[in-house]
Amino acid sequence: MFLAPVPGSYLVATVNGFGILVEAVYVTLFFIYAPTKAMRAETAIIFGILDVGFLGAAIAATRLALEGEARIDAIGVMCAGLNIIMYASPLSAMKTVVTTKSVEFMPFMLSFFFFLNGGIWAFYALLVRDIFLGVPNGTGFLLGTAQLVLYAIYSNAKPSKNAVNSMEEGTQHEPLIMS
Template sequence: MEDLSFIIGLIGNVISVLVFLSPASTFWRIVKNGSTEEFDSLPYICTLLGSSLWTYYGVVKPGEILVATVNGFGVLVEAIYVALFIFYANKKMKKKTGILVGILNVGFPAAAILGTRIALEGEAQIDSIGFVCAGLNIIMYGSPLAAMGTVVKTKSVEYMPFFLSFFLFLNGGIWAFYAFLVSDLFLGVSIH
């Protein structure tokens, strides 16, 4: 069973990498046009938050190196996306995005990591960060709703990338199966 879970985890890593890279064409467009246009930064900020905390979870939980490595890659990619977004956004959007990054990508992860490191040990530490990650992932999967608002407003699916939706669907399925194989409730609840 351990070999099967490792293989499924590797497949999950490949699909997760595709999820992280699927907005690359959007950011190529932003760089090429020199503008963030009608794109919203919230999905990228939320993904960076989730990836940061899942990296921490994968590091503190024994045997979850696959979760840590792929989310570490996600932190790098999402940080690049957020930096590009801030660089090319208009003044009002830069301010909004900067505030959100400060709160959600610096303040919240720091508080969660420090809080669990200082106050808890062993399984309690792992369980508490897993609980936070699972809850945030459930919320994070709602962040595409911000893009849906733009889709409705513009009457165009241009701002809801197909490949992102497709790879998120595959990602949820493969990580749910992995969670079942390794009996990790937190990965399963969040459909990482």
């Protein structure tokens, strides 16, 4: 079976399939509304290499080179690594929050749902005793918690003068959609 290599893992396969659909819609909308052709091209190249090329090569290698339990373990390690990367992606936003002392570039709802998603999946992993789900989602739960703590610390803080100056000099990226 391609979508669920571990027997009984249809819940995880279904949720990940829906996640692929949502990500495809998000990337498509980004390509439609991206401000410049250069940004679209750069994003397309990165998307092609990381999301399509790397994942396709990893799946092909595990399907061709490994059998049985070794294949399941390799796919589990690969998926756990990709999940940890997904949960670690807001680290740059967290750095920006600390640098600017402002939560302008880290939306509360995104942080809250990272926290919630990591927590629910980590709890599920504990129930089914699946280390491949538990490690990345436990990491996501901890990173989501750190985001919420940062949000609480800096939500009413005034941006420092140095952060405002660096934003005016253009070293800080501006959001694509202004609120």
